[in-house]
Amino acid sequence: MNNLFCVVVLLGISYALAAPKPTTCNNYDCPSFTVVSSNDNYEERQYDSANWVTVEGTGGSAMFWKLFRYIGGRNADNKKIEMTAPVISRVQPNADDSGFSGNRKMSFYVAMENAPEPTEDGVYLEKKSLNVYVKTFGGWARDAKNLQKAAELRQQVPAGTFDSSYFYTAGYDSPWKVLNRHNEVWLVKN
Numbered sequence: 001m002n003n004l005f006c007v008v009v010l011l012g013i014s015y016a017l018a019a020p021k022p023t024t025c026n027n028y029d030c031p032s033f034t035v036v037s038s039n040d041n042y043e044e045r046q047y048d049s050a051n052w053v054t055v056e057g058t059g060g061s062a063m064f065w066k067l068f069r070y071i072g073g074r075n076a077d078n079k080k081i082e083m084t085a086p087v088i089s090r091v092q093p094n095a096d097d098s099g100f101s102g103n104r105k106m107s108f109y110v111a112m113e114n115a116p117e118p119t120e121d122g123v124y125l126e127k128k129s130l131n132v133y134v135k136t137f138g139g140w141a142r143d144a145k146n147l148q149k150a151a152e153l154r155q156q157v158p159a160g161t162f163d164s165s166y167f168y169t170a171g172y173d174s175p176w177k178v179l180n181r182h183n184e185v186w187l188v189k190n
Contacts, residue, residue: 024085024136024172024182025085025086025172026085026172026173026174026177028082028083028084028085028172029082029084029085029109029111030084030085030086030109031047031048031050031084031109032047032048032050033045033046033047033048034046034048036131041135041152041153041156042133042134042135042153042156042157043133043134043136044131044132044133044134044189045130045131045132045134046129046130046131047128047129047130047131047132048129049127049128049129050109050110050111050127050128050129051109051110051112051113051115051125051126051127052088052107052108052109052110052125052126052127052128053067053070053071053107053108053110053115053118053123053124053125054067054105054106054107054123054124054125054126055067055105055106055107055122055123055124056103056104056105056106056122057103057104057106057122058103058104059104063089063104063106064087064106066120066122066123067087067106067107067108067123069120070108070118070120070123071083071108071110074118074119074120075115075116075117075118075119076116076117076118076119077116079116081110081111081112081115081116082111083108084108084109084110084111085109085171085172085173086109086170086171086172086184087106087107087108087170087171088106088107088109088168088169088170088171088186089104089105089106089107089168089169090104090105090106090107090166090167090168091104091146091166091167091168091169092165092166093147093150093151093166093167097147097148097150097151098147099143099147100143100147107126107128110125130186130188131188131189132168132186132187132188132189133153133157133161133162133186133187133189134170134184134185134186135149135150135152135153135156135184135185136182136183136184137149137183137184137185138180138181138182138183139181139183140181141169141171141181141183145183146169146183146185149183149185150167150185150187153167153185153187154187157187160190161189161190162187162188162189162190163187163188163190164187166188167185167186167187167188168185168186168188169183169184169185169186170183170184170185170186171183172184
């Protein structure tokens with residue numbers, strides 16, 4: 001009887017570890033987080049420490065393709081790595097929210113503990129854990145919409161509790177998905 005109980009307990013633990021992925025992740029692996037608080041305007045999340053592969057630059061598609069080549073096998077192990085979600089970009093808004101200034105940092109979450117080192121210039125691994133305020137929205141996340149949603153979020157969260165010099169954009173969908181798109185902007189909590 002004790003052996004049967006152990007099997008049931010082990011099966012229960014296995015089931016708990018194999019919980020379904022959030023629907024916003026579109027069946028991709030996503031970084032783990034805990035919802036700290038939530039209201040009608042935003043959610044506060046604590047992201048666990050995880051590996052991210054990152055590149056810095058001024059434009060989106062060139063940065064994306066460098067990261068995509070990394071997961072395609074341009075790494076020290078020549079290993080193909082599954083695509084994950086979200087693709088995040090750290091951006092600095094102009095003082096008047098009319099655009100961005102400075103370089104951007106784009107990152108893919110790497111769903112493995114021992115990620116292979118990148119081999120392409122300018123691509124690097126970093127470990128991040130983030131406590132962020134998150135605003136979600138649908139449609140296409142162009143720069144103007146990201147700026148608008150970040151400005152709204154800055155007005156909705158408690159003043160002085162976040163770094164106002166930058167924010168993250170988070171995209172969860174492939175460029176070929178037309179309907180029911182899921183996007184986010186993140187303010188990093190102080």
